[in-house]
Amino acid sequence: MTIISIEYPYREYKHLWWRSPPRIFGSLLFIQWTIYTIAAIYQSRNRFRKLWSKTEKIxxxxxxxxxxxxxxxxxxxxxxxxxxxxxxxxxxxxxxxxxxxxxxxxxxxxxxxxxxxxxIVKYANKKIDQEKASSIADRLNVLFKKEEIHRDPNLKLLDVASKLDVKPHELSQYLNDNLGLSFSSYINTYRVKTATELIKTNTLLTLEAIGNECGFKSNSTFYTAFKKQEGMTPSQFKKSFK
Known part of the structure; x- marks a missing residue:
């Protein structure tokens, strides 16, 4: 239609574009536009149905x-x-x-x-099977409870995945799907737990030193993670055991 309008401009060929006969191009344009409109409505019919559906979300x-x-x-x-x-x-x-x-x-x-x-919901269609999830859980317990790798302040997801001999996305998937935790939240859980044990048993180290010993890079990160997990700051926790 664009090519036709260039070859037969409206100004010079108005009678061909009008709605009254002979309206050759006007009829052609109307038919083309009508077909397109009907096709568009038909193609999107299921989307329109969602407007009145109680089970499907638009x-x-x-x-x-x-x-x-x-x-x-x-x-x-x-x-x-x-x-x-x-x-x-x-x-x-x-x-x-x-x-x-x-x-x-x-x-x-x-x-x-x-x-x-x-x-798209992450990993929605790629759940880790139960056997593999159990295997990852057992090996994680060894790494974090016995070897205490969370004390390394530079510990990364890639490092842990390498020790477990799994792909990084599989480890992330396990933490998200099975535990509902991100990698940083998971390691902070162990770091805070270790910190509570040190606060209870060690009277020589300062709170800042304990945070560093547990793997926190900064004092503010230590305090934030500790309060989120224990509901109080490290200093308040320490006072409660005096």
Missing amino acids: TTLDFWIINIVTGGFIIWLAYNTTTYTSYIVGALSFSFTFYITLVIWIIKRRNSTLTFVTP
Whole structure:
């Protein structure tokens, strides 16, 4: 249609673009646009059903497609149901559709981040089997309880995975799926536990020194992790045992 409009400009061939006969190009444009509109509605029919579904949740991608198809239909309807100044009606309907979409976008953005792709749940379809999970758990206990590798302040996920002879993503998957913890939260659990034992038994080391002995790189990190796990600061914990 773009090529045709270049070869047969509206200014010079108005009679071919009008809605009244012979309207060759006008009819062709109408048919093409109508077919596209019907096809778009049919293609997105399942997304429209979600608007009234009580079991299926509408996604951000659904939201955009529904708005685009609905807007296209409104503009098509405006152009093809008026006989006077249809170009003005089309422009107004386009503006109306645009502003309504913008308002919905702003409202939706307050509640969640707006993207075209629905977030995918990490590892949703790749659960570690029970046997492998048990094996990882047993070896982790050896590394953290007996060898106390958490005392290394530079300990990384890659290092632990290497000691376990598993892939880093498998270790991360196990911690997330089976324990509900991130790697940093997991090692901080052992570091804080070790810190509580040192506070109870060692009277020579300062709290800062104990934090360093347990693997915390900074005093602030030590205090934050300790309070999160024990519900009190290291100094408050120490006073409770005097």
